[in-house]
Amino acid sequence: MQRILILGGGGGGTLTANLLVKKLRSRIDRGEVEIVVVDATGQHVYQPGFMYIAMGGERASNLSRPERSLLDKRVNLVIGQVDRIDEATQTVALSNGLTLVYDQLVIASGSRIVPEAIEHFDTEAEHFYTAEAAEKLRLALDTFDGGRIVIGIAGMPYKCPPAPLEVAFLIEAELRERGLRDRSSVDFCSPIGRAFTIETVSEMATPIFEEKGIEVHTFFNVEAIDPERKVVLSLEGEELPYDLLILVPPHKGQQFLMDSGLAPTPGGWLPTDRHSLLVGERPNVYALGDATDLPLSKAGSTAHFEAPVVAERVAAAVEGREPAGKHVDYEGKVMCFFEIGDGKGTLLQFDYDHPPRPPKPNRVWHLGKIVFNKTYWHTVPKGRV
Numbered sequence: 001m002q003r004i005l006i007l008g009g010g011g012g013g014t015l016t017a018n019l020l021v022k023k024l025r026s027r028i029d030r031g032e033v034e035i036v037v038v039d040a041t042g043q044h045v046y047q048p049g050f051m052y053i054a055m056g057g058e059r060a061s062n063l064s065r066p067e068r069s070l071l072d073k074r075v076n077l078v079i080g081q082v083d084r085i086d087e088a089t090q091t092v093a094l095s096n097g098l099t100l101v102y103d104q105l106v107i108a109s110g111s112r113i114v115p116e117a118i119e120h121f122d123t124e125a126e127h128f129y130t131a132e133a134a135e136k137l138r139l140a141l142d143t144f145d146g147g148r149i150v151i152g153i154a155g156m157p158y159k160c161p162p163a164p165l166e167v168a169f170l171i172e173a174e175l176r177e178r179g180l181r182d183r184s185s186v187d188f189c190s191p192i193g194r195a196f197t198i199e200t201v202s203e204m205a206t207p208i209f210e211e212k213g214i215e216v217h218t219f220f221n222v223e224a225i226d227p228e229r230k231v232v233l234s235l236e237g238e239e240l241p242y243d244l245l246i247l248v249p250p251h252k253g254q255q256f257l258m259d260s261g262l263a264p265t266p267g268g269w270l271p272t273d274r275h276s277l278l279v280g281e282r283p284n285v286y287a288l289g290d291a292t293d294l295p296l297s298k299a300g301s302t303a304h305f306e307a308p309v310v311a312e313r314v315a316a317a318v319e320g321r322e323p324a325g326k327h328v329d330y331e332g333k334v335m336c337f338f339e340i341g342d343g344k345g346t347l348l349q350f351d352y353d354h355p356p357r358p359p360k361p362n363r364v365w366h367l368g369k370i371v372f373n374k375t376y377w378h379t380v381p382k383g384r385v
Contacts, residue, residue: 002033002318005092005102007082009039009067010047012289012303013108014381019311021072022383024318028074033318035075036100038092042067042079045131046376048300051163053134054141055170058373060131070381082109085260087282104284104314107270109257111159111290111298115249118154120225125247128167129159140244141171146180147243150232152189154222155250157267159290159298161197162348164188164248165205166339171246172212173341186213187240189220189232201338201348204358208340222247251298253291269293274352275329277310284317286310297334304380305333337369345369 004020006013017037027033044067052058068077080094085105092100113129115121128134151168168188175181188195188209194202195209195216209216221235231239232247253268262279263270270279272292279285288310289303296302308327316323332352339345345366350356359365379385 001031002103003101004033004035004104004106004314004318005100006035006037006106006108007092008108008110008289008291009037009042009044009071009077010108010110010289010303011300011380012307013037013039013106014044014067014070015304015307015383016106016108016288016310016314017075018070018072018381018383019307020315021074023311023315025074027318036078037067037071037075038078038080038082038094038100039067040079040081042077044070044381046373047129048160049373050128050131050134051160051167051170052373053131054128054137054167055174056138056141060135063131065377070377082254082256083259084256085262087260087262087285090284102284104317105286106310106314107257107262107279107285107287107291108289108303109254109291111251111253112255113249114252115154117250118222118225118247120227121154121247121249124225124227125154125245125249127247127249128163129249137246141174144180144184144244146183148185148187148241149244149246150187150189150240150242151246152220152222152232152248153191154247156191156197157269157298158248158251160336161297161299162201162336162338164246165196167246168214169208169212169341170339172214185215187215187217189217189222189234189240191219191221193218198348198350198355200355200357204346208361212341251290257291265293267293274332276313277306277330278313286314294332296332297336299334299336300380301335305335306330337365337372339366339369 046063049063080096083093083095126137196202223235224233231241257263258268270287272287277286279287288306290298309330312327313323335349340361344361346358346361348356
């Protein structure tokens, strides 16, 4: 029997597993192939919803479901924390003592936040990259009565690149709604020379920042937080005082990838072929989603469009054929909605060869994002869109 082992039960891993069932159903039913998903908690969490918890429009209880309920019944689910991958024996060791052998390995392990990389982050800065942190930020906003809000990025790359810009726009709109705008300032800090990594998106966002009176500080790479003086300091020597500090925490790949030698860089990202999604020169190890080192958004839609390619290539390897069809190669496709505030949004859609050309913000794109969030559970993980 051939075993396909998928590490990670997030959007990418779950979708890949379900797509593989569609391609290999008869072989699975005959006992020739086994698909196993390994997940640390057994709970599938819809992380894009965290921002809406912080903005007061969502509850954490709506953003989590049992992973088992999203997987085809033919997929086996193992709950456990991955400890190490041994390429020589083609095994994965879990922290509970279980060892799993694989023939094909798919790594969809996501990323992790490391706020501890910046001293005083946990006590001084708010963020929205976990449900708990988003709830804490919501409380901070509820009790905010005016002052200086600083929103920044404490490390790159990070999950959902538009998110800090969206939060800045949404908070500014909330301040106006609550009558606090005239006694509040909002500053946005970017570690690069423009507000957003992609130039066409930055060109769209810059006049919105100006219209909303949000000052943008470029080349602001967060170095330290001074809790006594209530200032955040950059590597470039700039200081910004704050009353409420909101920072995207530094991100890294999973520790077990570094320990296993698959991710040799300090960031812990897997060296991944931009088209085949193979890891390095390995013929049977694939990566998708946040775990890769690809120069793309670490976003759910990235994994969504990568999963069909991984599924086709793994299925082809199992069946002893060449990959075929429209999902042979990944072309860098990414698509995401972008909140502007005041009930408006836009759409970012791009690939390796075509930069995004965001349409003029309107209510349709905002509603599109809301509808997508509500229908996620019934569509994306099960491969219906």
